[in-house]
Amino acid sequence: MSQSVSPLAPGATIGILGGGQLGRMLALAAARLGLKTHIYCPDPDSPAFEVTPHKTVTAYDDVEALRRFAETVDVITYEFENVPAMTAETLAALKPLRPGANALAVAQDRLAEKGFLSSKNIPVAAYRAVGSMDDLESAVAALGLPSVLKTTRLGYDGKGQRVLRTAEDLAPAFEALAPHPLVLEAFVPFEKEISVVVARGADGTVRAYDAAENVHRDHILFTSTVPATLAPGLERQAGMIAKAIVIALDYVGVLGVEFFVVPGEGRPSLLVNEIAPRVHNSGHWTEAVCLTDQFEQHVRAIAGWPLGDPRRLADVVMQNLIGDEVEQVPGGIDGDTQPHLYGKAEARPGRKMGHINRIIRP
Amino acid sequence: MSQSVSPLAPGATIGILGGGQLGRMLALAAARLGLKTHIYCPDPDSPAFEVTPHKTVTAYDDVEALRRFAETVDVITYEFENVPAMTAETLAALKPLRPGANALAVAQDRLAEKGFLSSKNIPVAAYRAVGSMDDLESAVAALGLPSVLKTTRLGYDGKGQRVLRTAEDLAPAFEALAPHPLVLEAFVPFEKEISVVVARGADGTVRAYDAAENVHRDHILFTSTVPATLAPGLERQAGMIAKAIVIALDYVGVLGVEFFVVPGEGRPSLLVNEIAPRVHNSGHWTEAVCLTDQFEQHVRAIAGWPLGDPRRLADVVMQNLIGDEVEQVPGGIDGDTQPHLYGKAEARPGRKMGHINRIIRP
Incomplete structure (x- = not known):
């Protein structure tokens, strides 16, 4: 199953998508190993730009820039899971993308993630896919209240979710959380x-x-x-x-x-x-x-x-x-x-x- | 005795003289503390240039470049003790130089260093200043053979020194080690x-x-x-x-x-x-x-x-x-x-x- 890869030689360049603190700390670690880094990030004030002289400052869907970036690096990684699929596909066709596109696909979508984990018998909170208000009502009937309605994509740090406590919460939460589909998760009374x-x-x-x-x-x-x-x-x-x-x-x-x-x-x-x-x-x-x-x-x-x-x-x-x-x-x-x-x-x-x-x- | 200084705010810039591995590792450490670095080094292939976007590539005696460098930084340090005195003086007049010029003066010259240490009652090997062959002969008479003849400046990693074992070694060693003065050190049979x-x-x-x-x-x-x-x-x-x-x-x-x-x-x-x-x-x-x-x-x-x-x-x-x-x-x-x-x-x-x-x- 594993990729057979030759190790990068010292002096090789790692391309990093994303110039936030995680990209910055990855670049610092790469430097300690004698590896160069090239940071790709649309934000001109990216913190990671301070720790390497090699950067590309443009949108993630700039195909020409992605191609030039790929030419200058030996392997590509990322600091965030919401790398657009087109970006990942464009780059993966040109240079090794690690972790691979399958990890991005699973981690970008809560339904795909829960489906993957469940298929491997890894325990997750009970959940239901919610594409409509009808779905939401039957999901609440199955999982009970309180429960948590979440977007399937792009949620982080508590963004993109609502706790449902009463029947009156359903419709406003469904309206507020777009785009659909959503996922309803059983409330977990965790320690x-x-x-x-x-x-x-x-x-x-x-x-x-x-x-x-x-x-x-x-x-x-x-x-x-x-x-x-x-x-x-x-x-x-x-x-x-x-x-x-x-x-x-x-x-x-x-x-x-x-x-x-x-x-x-x-x-x-x-x-x-x-x-x-x-x-x-x-x-x-x-x-x-x-x-x-x-x-x-x-x-x-x-x-x-x-x-x-x-x-x-x-x-x-x-x-x-x-x-x-x-x-x-x-x-x-x-x-x-x-x-x-x-x-x-x-x-x-x-x-x-x-x-x-x-x-x-x- | 201590300098009263306000701490640098995160985001301030440290100027580093020298772009070798020590400068590089200093720059990586500064980055972890949220501080920027500007590396000054004449060698265009300096390893430290890979870990910051801010560099000056010119000679240490380029006064105009030193002035521009000082303008962009908040404090100046160095990775090597052989910073030319003119460079140190030019920079110290414009921005804080730490460690100070007195540390450079002492550490750049073996005679000054031994004199300083002795004046503080810190034990060093017996030594004599050697400005001439006459000096060398009387120094050897005092310290015995074997002993070690060294340049006072610019020695490192065993360079700039000769072990004297017999009387025949004196003249060739004195000739080879220029510029003078030199310093003769008693041979230390260390464990x-x-x-x-x-x-x-x-x-x-x-x-x-x-x-x-x-x-x-x-x-x-x-x-x-x-x-x-x-x-x-x-x-x-x-x-x-x-x-x-x-x-x-x-x-x-x-x-x-x-x-x-x-x-x-x-x-x-x-x-x-x-x-x-x-x-x-x-x-x-x-x-x-x-x-x-x-x-x-x-x-x-x-x-x-x-x-x-x-x-x-x-x-x-x-x-x-x-x-x-x-x-x-x-x-x-x-x-x-x-x-x-x-x-x-x-x-x-x-x-x-x-x-x-x-x-x-x-």
Whole structure:
């Protein structure tokens, strides 16, 4: 199943779609490995443009620019799952695209994702496809209230979803969430959220980082704490599910898997909330306490290099700096903290400006 | 004594003189802190040019270029101690130069360095200034043979020095090592070499990393192992000497101190071999196992930020990849290794192409 690939030689160039903080951190990791990067992003103020001299600033559907970009690079990856299908197809025809287009197709569409996971016997919350108000009414009849109506595409950080609590919520939510189809998900009374960042190399090797326990605030990740506090066996189970996903996708690169921990009879169990075919915010802690962090791991994988060691050297908490919270750097970073700022000029509310890793133990 | 400085705001720009691997790694560290970098280096193929879009490619004595460079940056630092005095003076008149010109003056000249250290009661090998053959003969009479004749300036990696073993060696060595004056150093029958990387913040805070035990091969650093195997008390003494040096220089930034461990009556003792007013090859291990590595520590210091935590999370060995040894990456980097390649195009013999950190324990 695995692609047979020659490793990129040092000095080769990785093309990265997307110039945000994830692209920037991927470029920094590539540089440490002696690899060059070329960032493709329509936003002229992209943070990643500050860490490499090679950039393309134009729309993702600019076919001529995509072709020129492909000519200058040896492998192509991306920092976000919503790469347009045309963009992915154009590039994949010219240079290796890793992770592959199938991972994008699954992760871009909540219905496709849940269908894929269910087909592999990976537990997800009960769900129904909703194309019409009739669908929505029968879906609510099946799953009950409260439940959560979501767009199938382009949702993130709590955008593109509505909680339905009463029958009166259905029609306004259906109207508000366009385009359709939508997906209705059973409300999951979860205890906590955890995530696992997993990597699969071009040679099929699979390695997972320890699970992080995630706390959100205003629908945006606030902290990830490692180790997660979990009932016996759950951490191992989460790692096994994450590994099963990358194997089933014949995946190359790093992938984030978000889980709900739900109370069960006797012991809690896991449901997969969503997957992200890229480096993941809940994996930023790896920078501080792992010999190979998630960014280097992704670069190693897509470069056809051996995966690195995901072992963790200390207990750690990662805290996102949202909006003007970034102003606590540099004044408030004394002690056991490692700040990482993304170089964004404007600290708008809700904008991820940086993060801080703090060692808890030893 | 300390400079009173406002911390640089995120988004500010650090000017770096020198575009080699140390400048490159400083630029990567600055990026993680949300700071921009502008690299000034005459070599158009400088490795550091790959990690920032801002560069000046011209000679260090191009006064107009130096002025334009200074206008674009908020603070200026350097990756090498042989910054010409005119360059340092021109820049220091326009923007803060950290570490300061006094550190360059001391570190550029072996006689000045030994004089400075001796004046602070820091032990160095016995030495004599040598301006003529007469001087050399009386210096050899005082220090004995073997002894080591060195240029006072521009020596590195074993260049600019000759071991004198017999009386016949004096004249040819004196002829070969120009320009004069030179310095004759007593031969030190050392057990081992260690080094300490120390930092002093703009607020006067001083923090040292653990000592590394260094092995050279062909006069080039081969490995640094941490912790060093040392008689009780010596590690602490090395740290105290390193701290005393940065305090005496009213230093801001990271500085490397190389020591000889020499057998003594009852217990071994330390002599300072040399100091380097910059990040140091024997501190590359900090990348793998410290929350704040030496590059980030230097950037924090020169930016007027609080120093970070130099604590070490594991035992580690750093190995330089010299010349074609770099070809072992990526094939040979499996296991507990963290490679760092410098992006140099040509693997010439004796050229530092990268390094590998390997965790020994736990």
